[in-house]
Amino acid sequence: MIQLENVFKFYRSGTHVKIVLDHVSTVFQSGRSYGLLGVNGAGKSTTIRLIAGTALPNAGRVRRSVRVSWPLGLSSGFHPMMTGRENVKFAARVYGEDVRKVTEFVEDFAELGDYMDVPVKTYSSGMGARLAYGLSMAIEFECYLIDETLAVGDARFAARCKQVFDHRRARADVIVVSHSMQTIKEYCDHAAVLVDGKLMMFDSVDKAIEVYNRLNR
Numbered sequence: 001m002i003q004l005e006n007v008f009k010f011y012r013s014g015t016h017v018k019i020v021l022d023h024v025s026t027v028f029q030s031g032r033s034y035g036l037l038g039v040n041g042a043g044k045s046t047t048i049r050l051i052a053g054t055a056l057p058n059a060g061r062v063r064r065s066v067r068v069s070w071p072l073g074l075s076s077g078f079h080p081m082m083t084g085r086e087n088v089k090f091a092a093r094v095y096g097e098d099v100r101k102v103t104e105f106v107e108d109f110a111e112l113g114d115y116m117d118v119p120v121k122t123y124s125s126g127m128g129a130r131l132a133y134g135l136s137m138a139i140e141f142e143c144y145l146i147d148e149t150l151a152v153g154d155a156r157f158a159a160r161c162k163q164v165f166d167h168r169r170a171r172a173d174v175i176v177v178s179h180s181m182q183t184i185k186e187y188c189d190h191a192a193v194l195v196d197g198k199l200m201m202f203d204s205v206d207k208a209i210e211v212y213n214r215l216n217r
Contacts, residue, residue, distance in 0.1 A: 002028040002051055002068065002143065002175075004199075007060035009043070009050060020046045022197030023060065030066055030142070033174045035184035035205060037212040038194035044177045045071075047194060048147050051175065066142035066173075072133060072165075080121035084112060084131050087120060088138075095139050102138045109164070110134035111157070130157070137164045144169060146176045146187075181209050 004027075009020040020043030028034055028051075038044045049055035050062055052070050054077065070077060078087045085103060092102035107116055110130040120128060136144070144165075169187070176187050184191060184205060191208030193200045195215055202208040 001030050001063075001065045003063040004050075005061045005063065007050065007057045007062060009046060009055075009057045018043075019197040021050070021057070021199065024197070024199045026192070026199055026201055028143075028175060030173060032190050033169075033188045034176070035188035035191040035208065036175060036177045036194065037184070037191060037208055039216050042194045044194055045147050047199070048145050048175065048177055052145050069136055069139075069141040069144045071145045071147040072136050078120045078128065078131070081119055083119055084110075084116045084123070087131070088135055091135055092139070097139055102135070105138040106131065106134040109137060109160070133161055137168060140168065141172060143173045143175065146174060146178070148178055184209065
């Protein structure tokens with residue numbers, strides 16, 4: 001279960017204040033997978049980062065009773081001066097995983113070859129995404145967070161991503177941000193719509209999509 005307790009999140013830019021979550025209290029129940037919908041700029045990615053713990057609320061709390069991933073494919077958490085291998089080993093230790101097992105999985109999955117042993121700052125964006133996706137799949141989570149990125153790389157590599165992810169999600173929940181309603185319907189059985197700092201929860205994905213479509217006209 002992931003619980004938001006009176007969460008308030010805003011950003012200030014000059015004299016403008018953007019409120020993402022306006023003292024929101026809600027629960028993402030275990031055993032369910034949620035789509036997160038909202039028009040551009042509503043704050044969906046920020047909400048995902050709050051759930052992941054990579055961003056903090058200005059007020060309120062986010063409680064997690066399950067092991068939650070970082071957003072799939074997110075490479076911004078890597079230390080740029082460390083090599084890919086060093087970053088992977090560090091993450092494995094933080095999560096209490098078998099370092100050798102995780103490293104071998106990522107090395108095989110990401111297909112970076114010698115680049116595993118050079119600093120991440122030299123990586124292209126695609127290479128960073130492959131390393132991040134491989135690490136996400138190497139560590140089993142109870143809830144995976146997806147912010148538009150279900151797969152990375154060319155068609156062959158993207159197919160590998162989907163195959164491994166489908167295997168993982170058979171035993172885990174997901175929270176998905178996507179502008180593709182087909183993706184939301186495929187992966188989710190519940191949904192939420194973010195609008196004007198409020199998070200409206202729906203038991204029906206179709207109902208959430210209907211509300212989202214009205215907002216997006």
